[in-house]
Amino acid sequence: MDTLQTLALGFIGIVIVNNLVFTKFLGTCPYLGVSGRLDMAFGMGCAVTFVITLAGAMTWIIDHGFLMGTQLEVTRYVCYILVIAGAVQLVEMYLRKFFPTLYDSFGIFLPLITTNCAILGLCLFIYLWQVQTLLEAAVLSFGAGIGFTLAICIMAGIRENLELADVPAPLRGAPITLITAGLLTLAFMGFAGMIR
Amino acid sequence: MAEETKNVSLGKTLADGIWSQNPVLRLLLGMCPTLAVTAAVKPAITMGLSVIFVLVCSNIVVSMMRHLLKPHLRILMFTLTIATFVTIADLYLKAYLPEMSAALGPYIPLIIVNCIIICRAEACAAKNGILVSVVDAIGMGLGFTAALCVLASVREILATGKWFDSVVMPGWFVPWAAMSMPVGAFITLGLILALVNQLAGKKT
Numbered sequence: 001m002d003t004l005q006t007l008a009l010g011f012i013g014i015v016i017v018n019n020l021v022f023t024k025f026l027g028t029c030p031y032l033g034v035s036g037r038l039d040m041a042f043g044m045g046c047a048v049t050f051v052i053t054l055a056g057a058m059t060w061i062i063d064h065g066f067l068m069g070t071q072l073e074v075t076r077y078v079c080y081i082l083v084i085a086g087a088v089q090l091v092e093m094y095l096r097k098f099f100p101t102l103y104d105s106f107g108i109f110l111p112l113i114t115t116n117c118a119i120l121g122l123c124l125f126i127y128l129w130q131v132q133t134l135l136e137a138a139v140l141s142f143g144a145g146i147g148f149t150l151a152i153c154i155m156a157g158i159r160e161n162l163e164l165a166d167v168p169a170p171l172r173g174a175p176i177t178l179i180t181a182g183l184l185t186l187a188f189m190g191f192a193g194m195i196r
Numbered sequence: 197m198a199e200e201t202k203n204v205s206l207g208k209t210l211a212d213g214i215w216s217q218n219p220v221l222r223l224l225l226g227m228c229p230t231l232a233v234t235a236a237v238k239p240a241i242t243m244g245l246s247v248i249f250v251l252v253c254s255n256i257v258v259s260m261m262r263h264l265l266k267p268h269l270r271i272l273m274f275t276l277t278i279a280t281f282v283t284i285a286d287l288y289l290k291a292y293l294p295e296m297s298a299a300l301g302p303y304i305p306l307i308i309v310n311c312i313i314i315c316r317a318e319a320c321a322a323k324n325g326i327l328v329s330v331v332d333a334i335g336m337g338l339g340f341t342a343a344l345c346v347l348a349s350v351r352e353i354l355a356t357g358k359w360f361d362s363v364v365m366p367g368w369f370v371p372w373a374a375m376s377m378p379v380g381a382f383i384t385l386g387l388i389l390a391l392v393n394q395l396a397g398k399k400t
Contacts, residue, residue, distance in 0.1 A: 028227040077305050078279045085272050115309040117228040124302040174224055175390040182382030
């Protein structure tokens with residue numbers, strides 16, 4: 001019962017209260033780059049959720065099972081990035097085989113999931129927060145992925161409507177997107193302090 | 197090599213990185229550290245210097261091995277090179293600037309996935325000789341640091357009324373706490389980008 005409560009709190013915490021995009025600025029690049037259309041944003045969110053869950057669990061296993069036992073903690077970052085790159089390759093192959101249209105519309109952004117700060121960031125946070133069990137690490141990673149999907153979908157929805165708005169010329173494009181993102185973080189700050 | 201003898205283009209490469217191709221303000225790369233470490237000027241400068249170090253080193257290595265790169269393994273090779281140098285920078289900061297390392301937290305290892313470095317490795321170092329790559333890295337790094345400093349100065353002055361820990365605002369100034377939060381980061385950067393767009397638009 002106690003573990004269940006910790007897991008549920010951790011999950012809700014990372015989806016809403018400590019959302020990686022809104023409070024830690026992780027994954028801002030795809031958040032601003034791919035959020036032009038809702039369907040692409042959702043596809044991107046799903047791909048990131050898959051990779052982040054896999055990477056979070058794998059890096060926890062590698063950290064606790066291998067690096068900490070053999071005093072090779074110096075190579076932590078290199079190991080993390082290898083795991084993430086491998087997971088992204090897997091997603092890329094899967095999408096190319098089964099969803100070719102989605103694969104084409106992602107273009108360059110798909111291999112760039114490797115360099116999505118949210119994924120490496122989450123792996124680092126799992127290490128920093130000293131997560132004790134594999135289950136907790138996996139749940140937190142999955143929650144982070146859901147949180148990212150939530151953020152990018154909200155943003156895409158707003159930007160689809162923003163296309164119809166009359167924005168002053170210098171603010172068009174990235175600046176108005178950033179300001180919108182700022183106002184969104186303000187809304188999400190309302191959840192701060194709910195958990196931890 | 198022919199490309200390394202053109203002194204004119206070297207100067208232009210350097211200047212491009214600082215203004216017309218500024219990674220943060222014009223290319224919108226490396227948003228994550230830009231937004232995260234700019235609550236005050238000191239961490240912003242530390243971040244900028246670390247990025248310059250990693251960028252120069254990784255550009256040199258990528259430039260040296262540019263004939264060995266295989267297309268499908270390219271990004272992996274880049275990230276591994278970068279990860280090695282980031283580990284060096286991280287260990288150095290932990291040893292000599294422990295408070296700064298603690299303040300920056302996970303954002304130093306996150307230099308690995310900073311788009312600026314991968315983008316420069318891909319767009320410049322993988323195609324050019326060592327000298328051009330180094331100059332490009334320095335220009336881009338300085339541009340990044342400058343953008344970070346501007347953003348950090350605005351945020352620190354408005355959020356605390358201080359700059360480099362010395363008071364600069366008059367006594368009646370009420371600190372604007374929101375500027376040190378994520379909201380301040382996003383909105384300030386948005387407004388700075390708008391200003392830069394305006395200035396760049398007038399010139400052309």
